[in-house]
Amino acid sequence: MTDLSPLIAVVDDDQRLLESLENLLESAGYRAITLSRPELLFEPGRLQSVDCVITDISMPGIDGFELRDRVIAARPGLPVILMSGRHEIAEQIRARTPPEPFFRKPFDGRALLDTIERLIASSRA
Amino acid sequence: MDNAEAEATSQMAEASRWYRAPAHDVEVSEAVLRQREQHLQLLVDTLPTMVWAAEPTGEPSYLNKRLIDYVGIVLNDLDAPDRSRLQMAITSSVHPDDAAAVGQALGHSFATGAPFAMKYRQRRADGVYRWTDGRAEPLRDASGEIVQWYGVSFDIDDEVRSAEALRRAHDKLALSSQAAGLAELAASIAHEVNQPLAAILASANALERWLMAGNPERALQSARSIMRDASAAAEVVARIRALFKGTAAARQQHDLNSIVGEVAGLLQEDLQRWDIAVELDLGRALPAVTVDRVQIQQVLVNLLRNGIEAMEKTPRGRRAIGISTRQVAGAVEVEIRDTGSGVDAPERIFDPFYSTKSDGMGMGLAICRSIIEAHGGKLWTKATGPEGTSLVFTLPIVS
Ligand SMILES: Nc1ncnc2c1ncn2[C@@H]1O[C@H](COP(=O)(O)OP(=O)(O)OP(=O)(O)O)[C@@H](O)[C@H]1O
Ligand SMILES: [Mg+2]
Numbered sequence: 001m002t003d004l005s006p007l008i009a010v011v012d013d014d015q016r017l018l019e020s021l022e023n024l025l026e027s028a029g030y031r032a033i034t035l036s037r038p039e040l041l042f043e044p045g046r047l048q049s050v051d052c053v054i055t056d057i058s059m060p061g062i063d064g065f066e067l068r069d070r071v072i073a074a075r076p077g078l079p080v081i082l083m084s085g086r087h088e089i090a091e092q093i094r095a096r097t098p099p100e101p102f103f104r105k106p107f108d109g110r111a112l113l114d115t116i117e118r119l120i121a122s123s124r125a
Numbered sequence: 126m127d128n129a130e131a132e133a134t135s136q137m138a139e140a141s142r143w144y145r146a147p148a149h150d151v152e153v154s155e156a157v158l159r160q161r162e163q164h165l166q167l168l169v170d171t172l173p174t175m176v177w178a179a180e181p182t183g184e185p186s187y188l189n190k191r192l193i194d195y196v197g198i199v200l201n202d203l204d205a206p207d208r209s210r211l212q213m214a215i216t217s218s219v220h221p222d223d224a225a226a227v228g229q230a231l232g233h234s235f236a237t238g239a240p241f242a243m244k245y246r247q248r249r250a251d252g253v254y255r256w257t258d259g260r261a262e263p264l265r266d267a268s269g270e271i272v273q274w275y276g277v278s279f280d281i282d283d284e285v286r287s288a289e290a291l292r293r294a295h296d297k298l299a300l301s302s303q304a305a306g307l308a309e310l311a312a313s314i315a316h317e318v319n320q321p322l323a324a325i326l327a328s329a330n331a332l333e334r335w336l337m338a339g340n341p342e343r344a345l346q347s348a349r350s351i352m353r354d355a356s357a358a359a360e361v362v363a364r365i366r367a368l369f370k371g372t373a374a375a376r377q378q379h380d381l382n383s384i385v386g387e388v389a390g391l392l393q394e395d396l397q398r399w400d401i402a403v404e405l406d407l408g409r410a411l412p413a414v415t416v417d418r419v420q421i422q423q424v425l426v427n428l429l430r431n432g433i434e435a436m437e438k439t440p441r442g443r444r445a446i447g448i449s450t451r452q453v454a455g456a457v458e459v460e461i462r463d464t465g466s467g468v469d470a471p472e473r474i475f476d477p478f479y480s481t482k483s484d485g486m487g488m489g490l491a492i493c494r495s496i497i498e499a500h501g502g503k504l505w506t507k508a509t510g511p512e513g514t515s516l517v518f519t520l521p522i523v524s
Contacts, residue, residue, distance in 0.1 A: 014320050016354050020327040023347055027334035058316075085319035088312060105323030109330030 006051035006120050007031045011038055011067065012083075013059045017105075021054065028113050038062040047074055051120050054112075057084040079119035083107070179274040181263075183235035185210045192278070197250025220246035220254045231261075238263050238271055244281065255282035288394060311486035314365055315478070321358040325351050376500075378413040379421075381450055381457050381520065388425040389448065395433055400441040406449035411457050414520040420496045421520075424504075427489040428461045428516055434482065435465025435514060456502065456519040464513040471506050493518075 008030050010021045018034035025032040033050070035041055038059055053071055057064030068080045084090060085105040093102045101115055169176055175192035179185050185203060193199055196218045203210040203217070211231070219227050223245035234241035240262045247257040261276035332347035389396075389403060396403055429446065436444045447462040473479045475494050480487030490504075497504040497518045504518040 014324070016321060016324040016350070016357065017327075020324040020331070020350055020354070023331040023343070023350065024327040024334075027331040027338070027343065027347075083323075085316040085323065086312060087315055105319045106326045107323065109327050112327075 005029050005031055006116075007033065007049055008116065009033050009035060009041060009046070009050045009053045011035045011041060011053065011055040011059070011064075013037070013056065017056075024109050024113070025116075030116070038067045041067065042070065042074075047071065047078075050078070051123075052079045052081065052116055054081045054083065054116075057082055057089055058086060077123050079116075079123050081112070081115060081119070175278045177276045177278075179211070179235075179261075179276065181235075181271040181273065183209075183211050183231060183274065185214050186273075195249060195280070196247065218248050220248065222246070227259075234261060234263075235274070238265075241276070244285075247278070247280075255280055256285040257281065311488040314361075314488065315486065317361045318358060321354045321361065324354040325358070328354065375417040375419075376415050377418065379416055379418050381411055381414055381416075381421075381459065382407045384416075384418060384421050385425065385448055385450060385459070388422050388429065392426065392429050392433070396446065399433060399436065400444055401433060401436065402445040404445060404447040406447065408449070408451040408457075411450060411452055412522045414457055415523055416500055416520060417496075420500075424493045424496050424518065425459075425461075427493050431489060431516075432461060432463030432465060432514070435463050435467075438466060439464055452522075453519065456521045458517060458519045460507065460515055460517045462513060462515040467511050468506060468509040468514055471509055474506070475504075 008025050010018055010025070010032060012018050012021075012034075013036055015036065018036060022032040022034050033046075038055070038061060041047060041053065053067075055064045055067050062070070064082050064084070068082065071078055071080050079101070081101040081103065082093065083103040083105055084093075087104070090102070090104040093100065101119065103112055103115075170190040172189070172191070175195055176187075176189040177185060177192055178187040185200065188198075188200055198214075198217060200210075203213040205213050208216075212228070215224050215228050215231070227243060227245050230243050231241055233239065240260070242258075242260045244256060244258050246254040247259075248254055257278045258281045259276065259278040261274050263271040264273045264275060266272050328347045328350040332344050332351070335341075335344040335347060385405070385407065389405065395401075429448075432446050443464055445462075445464050447460070449460045449462075451458050451460075468474055469481060470479075475490050476487070477491040478487040479491075494504045497520070500520055502518055502520040504516065507515040507517045509515070
C-alpha cells in the first residue's frame with residue numbers, strides 16, 4: 001500500500017474550515033481526515049497512519065500548541081503545521097525562533113500545499 | 126563658621142556658576158554684575174520650586190535653597206573620590222527602583238542635548254520618598270554649544286496620589302471596561318471574520334484545481350462551499366452591526382457637555398503625559414440629547430485617542446486637542462480637533478480594519494460611525510492637513 005498518497009490530518013473546531021481544507025488537499029492529490037476535536041487524533045492507531053498534521057491553535061480543551069507537543073512526543077519528526085485566525089497569536093508566533101510552520105487565516109492555499117510537500121519530503125529524507 | 130554659614134558662602138561662590146552671563150554683557154562693571162547675581166540668587170531661592178544647574182557634562186554645579194532644604198543634601202555632599210556628583214546625586218536622592226531609569230534618561234539628555242522630563246520618586250530630607258516631576262533643558266550659546274543645564278523639580282506627590290484614587294474610581298466605571306474591551310472585541314471580530322474567509326480562500330483554490338483537472342462535479346461543490354461561507358461572513362458582519370446598533374432602551378436624555386467632561390477627565394492622565402493642551406469650548410444651554418451614554422463616551426474616547434496618537438510626532442508645546450460643542454439646526458454638534466499629522470487617506474479612515482498603526486485594529490472609526498448613525502447622527506472629517514485634523518459628529522435633538 002506504499003503507493004498511496006500521503007494522509008493529512010486536519011484538526012479544527014470549525015466545520016466549514018475542515019471541509020474546505022479537505023477539499024483543497026484532495027484537489028492536490030492528498031488524502032485527508034478531518035477531526036473536529038483534538039482528542040480524536042490520539043485514538044488508537046490514528047497518529048501512526050498520518051504523514052502530516054494541520055491544526056488550529058485556539059480550540060477548547062487541548063490547544064494547538066499542546067497538540068503539537070503531544071504529537072511530537074508520540075511521533076518525533078512528524079510534521080505539524082499550526083494555523084490561527086487571531087492576529088495576536090500570529091504576532092507571538094512570528095516573534096519566535098526558530099520559526100515554526102504557521103499560517104494565519106485566511107491564507108493562500110498554494111502556500112500551504114507547498115509547505116506540506118516540503119515538510120513531508122524532509123520528514124521522509 | 127557653622128554649617129549654614131559655610132553653605133551660604135559656598136552658594137555665593139556657586140552663584141556665578143548658576144548664572145552664565147551672555148557674551149555681550151561682559152563689559153558691565155564688576156559691581157553691577159555682583160548686584161545682579163545677588164538679585165538673581167535671591168530670585169532663584171525664593172522661587173517656589175526646586176532648581177539646579179549642571180555642567181554641560183551633567184555634573185551638578187548648583188542647587189537652590191529649596192532643593193537643598195528638601196533633599197537635605199548640599200553640593201559638597203556629592204563629592205566622592207570614586208564617583209561623579211551626578212551618580213552621587215542620583216543614588217542619594219532617587220528611589221532605588223527609579224534610580225536606573227532616571228540615570229539613563231539624564232545620561233541620554235546630557236549626551237544628546239534633548240530635554241529631560243520624568244516623574245520619579247525622590248527622597249525627602251526626612252527619608253520619605255515622594256513623587257517628583259523633574260525637568261531639565263540645556264542653555265546654548267550662539268553657536269548652539271551647550272553651556273549649562275538648568276533643571277527644576279516639583280513635588281507632585283499629592284497630585285499623583287489623588288490621581289491614583291481617581292483612576293481606581295474610574296476603573297469601576299463601565300466606560301473604562303468598555304474602552305479596554307474594544308481591543309479584545311476587535312480581535313474577536315477579526316477572528317470571526319477570518320474563519321469563513323480562510324474557508325473561502327481554500328475552496329477557491331481547490332475550485333481552480335478541480336477545473337484544471339477536468340473535474341466539474343468537485344468544482345461545482347467547491348463553488349457551493351464558497352457561496353455558503355461567504356454568506357456566513359456576511360452574517361458575522363450583520364451580527365456585529367446589530368451589536369453596535371444598541372437598543373433604544375439604553376437611551377436616555379443626557380447633557381452632552383457633561384459626557385464630554387467625563388471623557389476628558391478619563392483621558393486626563395494621557396493628555397498630561399504627552400503634554401497635550403486641552404481647549405474646551407462648550408456651548409451654553411445645549412438642549413439634551415437622547416443617547417446611550419456609554420456608547421457616546423466610547424465614541425469620544427476613540428476620537429480623542431486617535432487625536433492623541435496622531436500627535437506623536439508633533440513637537441511638545443504644539444500638541445493640543447480642542448473639543449467644542451454647539452447647537453446647529455435640529456442637532457447638537459461636537460467637534461474634536463488635534464494638531465497632529467493629518468489623515469493620509471480621508472476616504473478610507475471609516476473603513477473597518479483600515480489602520481496605519483502597527484498595533485491598530487482599524488475598527489475605532491468604523492465603530493464610532495455606526496454608533497453615531499444608529500443614533501440618527503452623522504460623523505465626518507471636517508478638515509485635515511499637516512496642521513492637524515478635525516472630526517465632527519452630530520446628534521439630533523428630539524423634542
Ligand atoms: N485624528 C487623526 N489624525 C490623523 N489620522 C487619523 C486620525 N484619526 C484616524 N486617523 C487615521 O485613520 C486610521 C483609522 O482610525 P481608526 O480609529 O479606525 O483605527 P486605528 O486608530 O488605527 O486603530 P483602533 O482600532 O485601535 O482604533 C488610523 O490608523 C489613522 O491612520
Ligand atoms: Mg483609533
